Amino acid sequence: MQEDGVRAAMTISSHIDASRRPRRGFRHLRAALTVAAICLSLGACAEQYQKGYIMPIGALEQIPIGASQDQVLIVMGTPSTVATLSGEVFYYISQRAERAVAFMPQKVTDQRVVAIYFDKNRKVNRLANYGLQDGKIFDFISRTTPTSGQEMSYLTPLFKLISSR
Incomplete structure (x- = not known):
């Protein structure tokens, strides 16, 4: 019985951690936006x-x-x-x-x-x-x-x- 409680707790905690982690698509989007912001700021420095x-x-x-x-x-x-x-x-x-x-x-x-x-x-x-x-x-x-x-x-x-x- 105790094993079922541990497994249930692990499943819930791993599910919560997975929802807190950013997805891969957002990570690539964030990197692309950072690069674009750097390029725009350099372009403004004529x-x-x-x-x-x-x-x-x-x-x-x-x-x-x-x-x-x-x-x-x-x-x-x-x-x-x-x-x-x-x-x-x-x-x-x-x-x-x-x-x-x-x-x-x-x-x-x-x-x-x-x-x-x-x-x-x-x-x-x-x-x-x-x-x-x-x-x-x-x-x-x-x-x-x-x-x-x-x-x-x-x-x-x-x-x-x-x-x-």
Whole structure:
């Protein structure tokens, strides 16, 4: 009789333990959800890259029309390149890119060319902040697209050059 009581108790306790244990399907589901959560959190950590000139905040506001070339060099620093189209022009070139995951290629998110035009007296004549908008070169200061001419023939290869890097 005592044996029947022990067997009955063992059967009940083993049945309870089996119900407390997670089933295999749930264990695999839990592992898959953990891996998915890790992948999503890593995907949210995009790396950002800045190439070329890093413009100080408020730098363009410190350069009024008529400022000297020396004042521009003090505020902006050495230009990325200098051109002499019809007067001297300082170009400050920058590019921002980001990569979603470490093994993925970088994707360019922004390209800018800040152009500072000088007259024959080496005074600021005009400021322009060129970027790409809808695939076209666009001046974000005057809100215009430059027309063809010497300026466009210089800016177009510049954007192609920094896009290919």
